Amino acid sequence: DPNVGMVAVPDHRLDKLAEMYHPKKTTPAVIEFVDIAGLVKGASRGEGLGNKFLGNIRMTDAIVHVVRCFDDENVIHVEGSTDPIRDMDTIDLELVMADLEMVERRIDKAKKAAKGDKKFLQEAADFEGLRDWLNDGKSARSYEDVDIAAEYPDCELLSLKPVIYAANLDEDGFSNPESVSYYCQVEQRAKEQGAQVIPVCAKLEAEIAELDGEEKKMFLDDLGIAESGLDRLVKASYSLLGLISYLTSGEDECRAWTIKRGTKAPQAAGKIHSDFERGFIRAEMVSYDDLMACGTMAAAREKGLIRSEGKEYVVQDGDIILFRFNV
Numbered sequence: 354d355p356n357v358g359m360v361a362v363p364d365h366r367l368d369k370l371a372e373m374y375h376p377k378k379t380t381p382a383v384i385e386f387v388d389i390a391g392l393v394k395g396a397s398r399g400e401g402l403g404n405k406f407l408g409n410i411r412m413t414d415a416i417v418h419v420v421r422c423f424d425d426e427n428v429i430h431v432e433g434s435t436d437p438i439r440d441m442d443t444i445d446l447e448l449v450m451a452d453l454e455m456v457e458r459r460i461d462k463a464k465k466a467a468k469g470d471k472k473f474l475q476e477a478a479d480f481e482g483l484r485d486w487l488n489d490g491k492s493a494r495s496y497e498d499v500d501i502a503a504e505y506p507d508c509e510l511l512s513l514k515p516v517i518y519a520a521n522l523d524e525d526g527f528s529n530p531e532s533v534s535y536y537c538q539v540e541q542r543a544k545e546q547g548a549q550v551i552p553v554c555a556k557l558e559a560e561i562a563e564l565d566g567e568e569k570k571m572f573l574d575d576l577g578i579a580e581s582g583l584d585r586l587v588k589a590s591y592s593l594l595g596l597i598s599y600l601t602s603g604e605d606e607c608r609a610w611t612i613k614r615g616t617k618a619p620q621a622a623g624k625i626h627s628d629f630e631r632g633f634i635r636a637e638m639v640s641y642d643d644l645m646a647c648g649t650m651a652a653a654r655e656k657g658l659i660r661s662e663g664k665e666y667v668v669q670d671g672d673i674i675l676f677r678f679n680v
Contacts, residue, residue, distance in 0.1 A: 355409050356388040362591050362598070362609065363584045366641045366671055370600060370607040373649075382598045382609040384590055387413055407451050407511065415515045415593050417586065418444055419553075422535035423523040437539045441518070448511040449487050455510065456484045479504065487512070495546065515593050518543050518550045519586055527554035528576070551589055553582030597670035600641065601625070618666040622676040632679035636662045641671035 361381040371379045389409045410416065420437045421430060432439065463477035479499045486496045492512035493501060502513060518539055526533040530552040543550045561581045564572055573581065598609040599621055610624050623630030639650070639659045647653040668674070 355390070358386050358388065359383045360386055360583075360587050362587055362611075363580065364598060364609050366598075366600060367607060367609050369641075369645065370602045370673070374602055374604055374607055376602075376604055376607045378606040378608075380606060380608040382591070382596075382611045384587060384594075386417070386590075407447075410448070410511055410514075411509055413514065415517070415590065417517050417519055417590060419519045419521050420539050422520045422533060422539060423526055425523065435535065437520070437535050438542060441539070441542055445492055445512065446490060449490060449492055452493060452510045452512050453484065453487050455508075456480050456487060459508065460484065476505070492546075516546070516548045517586070517589055517593055518548060519582075520550055520552050522552055522554050524554055524557060527552060527557060527582070549589055549593070551582060551586045553586060557581075558583050597668075599668050599670070599672045599674050601675070602673055612668060614670075616668055617664065618662055618668055618674075618676075619664050621668045621674070622678065625676070628680060629676050629678050633664060634677040634679060636666060636668075636674050636676050638662060638672045638674045640669070641673060644673060 361383055364381055367379060367381055387409065389406060418441065420440055421435055422437055424435050460477050460480045463473045463480065467473035467477060479501070482498050483493060483496055483501060486498075487493065493510045494513055494515070501508060501510065520530065520536050520539045522530060522533060522536060526536065530536040536550075536552060540550050557576070558581060561569060561572060561583070569581075573579065595614045596611055597614050598611060601608050601610065610621070612621050612624060618636040619630045619633040622633050622636065637659060639653050643658040644650065644653050647656060647658065650659070653659050
C-alpha cells in the first residue's frame with residue numbers, strides 16, 4: 354500500500370507574520386504526497402504491482418518521479434545497474450501503454466455514440482490522433498494537436514499528468530549536481546519535456562529531518578545550501594499544481610490557505626468556511642510586501658495600503674486578507 358504524508362509548504366511569509374503577532378497557533382499550507390512503490394517493466398500488463406500501481410497514480414494530480422543518479426554496490430537496483438534515462442523511459446512507457454488502452458475504449462465509445470449524434474465523430478477523430486501519438490511512445494503531455502485536458506476534462510490520462518523529476522544523488526554529487534553525468538542526463542531529458550528537475554540526496558534528507566530550528570540551519574549552512582532538497586521539491590510541486598497561498602493573521606492564528614491561481618475573493622473565503630463565501634461582502638487586504646515595508650497593520654492603514662476588494666477580485670499569492678461577510 355502507498356504511504357501518504359502531509360507535508361508543510363515552506364513559507365517565510367508565514368514565519369514573519371508569526372513573529373509579528375505571536376499567535377497561539379501557526380498553520381502552514383500542506384501538500385499530500387503519496388509514496389507509491391516502484392514500477393517494473395510490464396506493469397501495464399499486470400507485471401509486479403501492475404494495475405494497483407497505475408490505479409494509485411490515477412488518483413494523484415501530478416507525479417514526482419524519483420530517479421536514481423548515483424552508483425553504490427550496496428544499494429541494489431531492480432535492473433542491476435544505474436541508468437536514469439532507462440528508468441525514466443520505463444515509467445513513461447508504462448504510463449503511455451496504460452493510456453493507450455483507455456484511449457482505444459474512448460474511441461470505440463465515441464464511434465458508437467456517433468451513430469446517434471454526429472458530434473461524437475470529432476471526439477473519435479481527436480482520440481485517434483492521440484492514439485497514433487501514444488503508439489510512437491510519446492506522452493499525452495507533449496501532444497499539441499488537441500488540448501485534451503481542456504476539451505475532455507473527464508479523460509484522466511496518466512501520461513497527461515505534470516511531472517517533476519527528483520534526481521536522487523549521493524552526498525558528493527548533491528554538493529555539485531552539474532558535475533554528475535547521471536544528473537546532466539536527467540536535466541537534458543527534462544528540458545526536452547519542459548519538466549523541472551530538483552536535486553535531492555535521500556540520505557542527507559533523512560538526517561535533516563531529524564533536526565529542528567537552529568540545528569537544521571547550521572547543518573544546511575555547513576552543506577552550503579539555503580534550503581533542503583525536500584523544501585525545494587515541496588515548493589516546486591505547489592507551483593506545478595498551479596497553487597498559491599493567501600494569508601490570514603491575528604493573535605489566535607496565523608495561517609496560509611491554499612487556492613488555485615486565478616481564484617476570486619468569494620471562493621477564496623469559502624476555503625475558510627462556506628458561510629464566508631455565501632455571505633461575502635468584501636475582502637480587506639494588504640500585500641505581504643507592503644505590510645513588511647510598513648512594519649504594522651496600523652502603519653499600512655495610515656499609508657492607504659489596506660484596500661477593499663469585491664467579488665470580482667482575483668486573489669494574489671501573498672495577499673493578507675480579512676473577509677467581511679453576512680451570516
